[in-house]
Amino acid sequence: MRIFKDSFIYLIGELFAKSLPFLMLPYLTRKLGPDGFGELSYYLTWLALFGVFVGLSQEGAVTRYYYFYGKRALNTVVKAGYLYNIFISFFLLIICWLLKAEIMAYIVLATMFQSFINVQLALRQCQKQPLKYIVIQIILSLTNVIFTIAALELFSSDLVAYRILAIVFANGLTFFIASMILGNLFSTEHKLTKNRLKMGLMYIFSFGLPLILHQSSFFVKGQLDRIFIYQQYTKAELGIYSAGVQVAAILPVILMALNKAMVPYYYQGLKENKLTVVKIKKYTLLCLPLSIAPALLSYILPQGIYEWFLGGGYTESKYYIIIYFLGYGLTMPYLIIVNYFFFYGKSKIIANASFFSSLIYIIFLFILSGISIKLVPFSLLLSNIFLLVFLMYRIDKQ
Secondary structure, eight states: OOHHHHHHHHHHHHHHHHHHHHHHHHHHHHHHHHHHHHHHHHHHHHHHHHHHHHTTHHHHHHHHHHHHHTTHHHHHHHHHHHHHHHHHHHHHHHHHHHHHHHHHHHHHHHHHHHHHHHHHHHHHHHHHHHHHHHHHHHHHHHHHHHHHHHHHHHSOOOOOOOOHHHHHHHHHHOOOIIISOOOOSOOOOOOOOHHHHHHHHHHHHHHHEEEEEHHHHHHHTTTTTHHHHHHHSOOOHHHHHHHHHHHHHHHHHHHHHHHHHHHHHHHHHHHHHHHHHHHHHHHHHHHHHTTTTHHHHHSSSSSSHHHHHOOGGGGTTTHHHHHHHHHHTHHHHHHHHHHHHHHTTOOHHHHHHHHHHHHHHHHHHHHHHOGGGGGTEEEEEEEHHHHHHHHHHHHTTT
């Protein structure tokens, strides 16, 4: 019952928190137009790329540390990750200053604060405190919407830059509230010494560095297409494409919300040997038919609903929504199986799966994007099929 209760809280809270930016999508598509929306999508691609190296999977490292070693010295790990975050962000800001890349500097700041927030969320998840977790998510969404609308209504030019700057302020304020007002979960029992800081950094690097390929795969399969499209097609075409992708992105939000609620109990089941490889494979296969349901539903919906939601200039977005629902639908069976490898620290297997899946994606993206923009979504679908098959094969070897 606790699992279902927490899952319900996570799901409702996450949907509410994510629904605000999602409902702001029609405002952005109309306010920026296809050209501006395409440009914004291009810059946000860099935010995702910086997140791979600035974040370095710190939230995953914190979660695993808690379940393997407990809360003792957890604050040392958290603070070590924060210091690394600040150092690499400062380095990137210097590069932006030398290159006079103002918008890129905003992207770096937004990434830094987002990484801080992710760690705060991981701490709440470890303690099975879904209400505090959701409060942080809701604050982040509310501030994002409020600052964005205020900026775009107050200014009439450089709207893309002001949208990104609004993300910076929203992330910064949310982190301040999460860490200072809601408070850190764990008090520092030991003084932070040079040796403890070194050990914390070594743990962060030992966990995060092997997963760079894994995290990069999310960037490659979630953002790299924008760069290819930006170079070969118009900003308007990129805007129509990106609008469809963002609508379809509501599906992984739902699935990740369920996953966040289930992970503590999933790990507990593995720890107590109640969850076996046989059961994991069974649940993965049962999820496959469910993974195509969102795409079928989006196909049935009339074209007018999409035009009403996104605007008249985004008629072709329905096509991208359907195909991406197929690709994102495979996230459901993927999460069920990949959590097993995360728990046992099988970073090499995850990295190999991510690398080959990303390689397949890049190859198809390179080929298909040169033929037609409408073929680009199939790159994600094909690579995700390979990823799932690869992990199913490897779990049999465990």
